[in-house]
Every structure is written in structure tokens, then in C-alpha cells.
Amino acid sequence: MSAGNRKILEVLNGRTVSPPPIWLMRQAGRYLPEYRETRAKAGSFLDLCYTPELAVEVTLQPIRRYGFDAAILFSDILVIPDALKRNVRFTEGHGPQMDPIDVDDIEALEAGDFIGYLAPVMETVARLRKELPAETTLLGFCGAPWTVATYMIAGHGTPDQAPARLFAYRHPKAFEKLLDMLADISASYLVAQIDAGADAVQIFDSWAGVLGEEEFERFCIRPVARMIRSVRTQRPAAKIIAFAKGAGLLLKDYRRKTAADAIGLDWTVPLSFAAELQKEGAVQGNLDPMRVVAGGSALEDGIDAILQALGNGPLIFNLGHGITPQADPENVAALVNRVRGRR
Numbered sequence: 108m109s110a111g112n113r114k115i116l117e118v119l120n121g122r123t124v125s126p127p128p129i130w131l132m133r134q135a136g137r138y139l140p141e142y143r144e145t146r147a148k149a150g151s152f153l154d155l156c157y158t159p160e161l162a163v164e165v166t167l168q169p170i171r172r173y174g175f176d177a178a179i180l181f182s183d184i185l186v187i188p189d190a191l192k193r194n195v196r197f198t199e200g201h202g203p204q205m206d207p208i209d210v211d212d213i214e215a216l217e218a219g220d221f222i223g224y225l226a227p228v229m230e231t232v233a234r235l236r237k238e239l240p241a242e243t244t245l246l247g248f249c250g251a252p253w254t255v256a257t258y259m260i261a262g263h264g265t266p267d268q269a270p271a272r273l274f275a276y277r278h279p280k281a282f283e284k285l286l287d288m289l290a291d292i293s294a295s296y297l298v299a300q301i302d303a304g305a306d307a308v309q310i311f312d313s314w315a316g317v318l319g320e321e322e323f324e325r326f327c328i329r330p331v332a333r334m335i336r337s338v339r340t341q342r343p344a345a346k347i348i349a350f351a352k353g354a355g356l357l358l359k360d361y362r363r364k365t366a367a368d369a370i371g372l373d374w375t376v377p378l379s380f381a382a383e384l385q386k387e388g389a390v391q392g393n394l395d396p397m398r399v400v401a402g403g404s405a406l407e408d409g410i411d412a413i414l415q416a417l418g419n420g421p422l423i424f425n426l427g428h429g430i431t432p433q434a435d436p437e438n439v440a441a442l443v444n445r446v447r448g449r450r
């Protein structure tokens with residue numbers, strides 16, 4: 108089977124595939140016992156990301172179990188600040204942490220040989236492309252500049268990204284410089300993943316939803332548009348999914364101005380609006396991850412509503428955000444079967 112038969116690439120080329128192809132954000136993760144087993148063998152979470160043998164194994168686990176149409180490289184969006192020497196660490200129960208960046212640090216920030224530093228990630232991508240079934244699309248990814256910057260500024264996750272919003276108002280020049288730098292190195296990082304064998308890439312802007320209209324334009328649309336232009340200048344055939352969680356009505360602008368091949372939708376996007384967005388190109392989403400935890404009719408009704416509203420256009424079936432550790436693996440099997448029409 109040639110790459111031309113990979114269903115997700117079909118959809119990214121604007122075609123309708125029926126039933127729609129499916130993968131899940133965070134499909135490799137703690138809800139799977141085999142993930143927890145491999146995770147226990149790695150030292151830290153970053154060791155797992157930087158050990159190709161283990162990263163390949165956890166990427167393949169959900170493909171073996173469910174036969175998803177895409178595998179997503181196992182890594183994290185915070186490998187970029189890690190490569191920028193921000194001392195990133197993941198401690199049990201605390202989420203990610205790193206040294207918070209200030210104005211002077213931004214002036215001094217140098218990309219250095221970040222691609223060399225991230226060579227294990229590219230090796231994971233290359234090994235995956237060799238090991239995956241021919242019909243499975245391999246997705247690379249990175250964080251969008253705004254979302255990565257929120258962690259770099261606070262030094263950890265926060266409920267509303269107040270530290271980054273405040274920093275952006277107080278130090279607009281330094282903040283813009285940080286976003287531009289992240290856009291440029293993230294574009295190079297995506298190009299390196301494509302060269303290593305990724306068929307398409309997704310840009311995660313998980314914190315887009317905390318911004319006002321003007322800030323969304325400056326901090327999300329502008330840098331992501333810059334990244335996509337840069338990737339396409341270097342690799343004209345690149346296929347790109349952009350996921351701006353919580354962007355709501357602003358998704359129309361987001362699609363037009365970034366020119367992404369598909370836009371990811373979270374579960375708060377009304378299906379009638381999603382159908383309107385779909386008239387302008389492919390969409391991905393948008394089942395509430397809690398429906399997968401609930402199972403039963405909550406799961407079935409959620410799936411059916413999406414298929415009914417979006418199944419007759421270019422759709423990549425997905426969740427509206429990552430699957431959570433509480434999800435029952437049996438419910439994921441039921442989800443895949445129902446989307447594929449094996450009720």
C-alpha cells in the first residue's frame with residue numbers, strides 16, 4: 108500500500124473518507140496498562156521521550172490494541188524548552204516544571220544545536236515509520252509558540268495562564284521575540300520530523316482559549332501562521348493539523364489566516380458551527396473525553412452526533428482533547444468499533 112492510501116492523508120487533502128479515520132490525542136498514555144508497565148522501566152518521563160526503543164514501544168501500543176489510523180510520535184511539547192536549557196522536569200503528581208524565564212533570559216536565549224539535542228526524537232520517528240503498518244499515518248507534533256511560552260514564563264502549569272498574559276502586557280517586545288523564536292525553531296523541528304518520516308504534523312495550541320480576540324490574533328494566529336509558512340517554504344508538500352483549544356468563534360479566522368490543512372476542534376465547539384467550518388476544509392474532533400470515561404449511551408450518543416453532523420465531509424474522528432488516565436480501555440474499543448460502523 109502506498110502512502111497515498113493512508114486515510115488521514117486523504118482527509119488532509121480535503122477528501123471525505125467514510126467511515127472517517129480515527130486516532131485519539133494522548134492515545135499512548137496512562138489509561139493503558141502496557142504504557143504504565145513501560146513507563147515504570149524508564150527513569151523519568153523525559154528519559155522515556157529520549158529513549159527511542161521505549162518511545163517506539165509506547166507509540167505502537169495503542170496501534171496494536173485498536174488499529175488506529177494514525178500513530179502519534181511519543182514525546183512532549185516541552186522538549187523544546189528542554190532543548191533550550193530551561194531545566195525541564197516532570198515530577199510525579201506535580202506536572203511539568205522548569206526554570207521560569209524573564210526578560211533578560213529571553214534576550215540571552217539561543218537555539219544552539221537544538222536539533223542535535225533532539226536527535227533521539229528523530230530516531231524514534233524514523234524507527235516508527237519502518238515498523239508501522241503501511242496504512243497507518245505517522246504524525247509528528249510540537250506545541251504552538253503561545254502554549255509553550257505559557258509554561259516557560261510561569262515555570263509550571265497554571266489554570267488560566269495569568270503569568271504569561273501579564274508578562275505579555277508588561278513586556279510586549281520581549282514576549283513577541285520569544286514567540287517568534289519559538290515559531291522559528293518549532294518550524295525547523297517539524298521539518299526535521301517530516302524528514303525523519305512523519306507523514307503529517309499537528310501543532311498543539313492547548314491554551315488558546317484564555318486569550319481575548321486581539322491577543323489571540325497576535326499570540327496564536329500570527330506565530331502559527333509564521334510557522335506554517337516556514338514549514339511549507341521548506342517542505343511544500345507538508346500536511347499540517349492545527350489545534351487551538353478553546354478558540355470558539357475565532358476558529359474561522361484561525362483556519363483562514365494560518366491556512367492549516369485541518370483544524371482540531373474541542374468538544375465545546377457546537378456541531379452546527381463545526382459543520383460550517385468543515386465547508387472550508389477538513390476538521391478533527393471533537394468528542395468530550397469524559398464521554399469515554401462514562402461509556403454506555405453517553406459515549407454512543409456523542410459519537411453518533413459527531414458522525415451525523417460531520418460524517419459527510421472531510422473529518423478525522425478524534426477527542427476534543429487528550430484521553431484521560433481514568434478512561435476504560437474497553438470503552439476505547441467500543442468507540443473505535445462504533446466509528447467504524449461495527450456496532
Ligand SMILES: Cc1c2[nH]c(c1CCC(=O)O)Cc1[nH]c(c(CCC(=O)O)c1C)Cc1[nH]c(c(CCC(=O)O)c1C)Cc1[nH]c(c(C)c1CCC(=O)O)C2
Pocket residue numbers: 131132133134135136137146152179180181182183184185197202203248264311313429
Ligand atoms: C500541554 C501539553 C503537554 N504535552 C502535550 C500538550 C498539548 C496537548 C494537551 O494539552 O494535552 C502534548 C503531548 N504529551 C504527550 C503526547 C504524546 C503523544 C500522544 O499520545 O498524544 C503529546 C502529543 C505525552 C505525555 N505527556 C505527559 C504525559 C503523562 C506523564 C506520565 O506518563 O508520567 C504523557 C503520556 C506529561 C505532561 N505533558 C504536559 C503536561 C501538562 C503534562 C502533565 C499532565 C499529565 O500528567 O497528564 C505538557
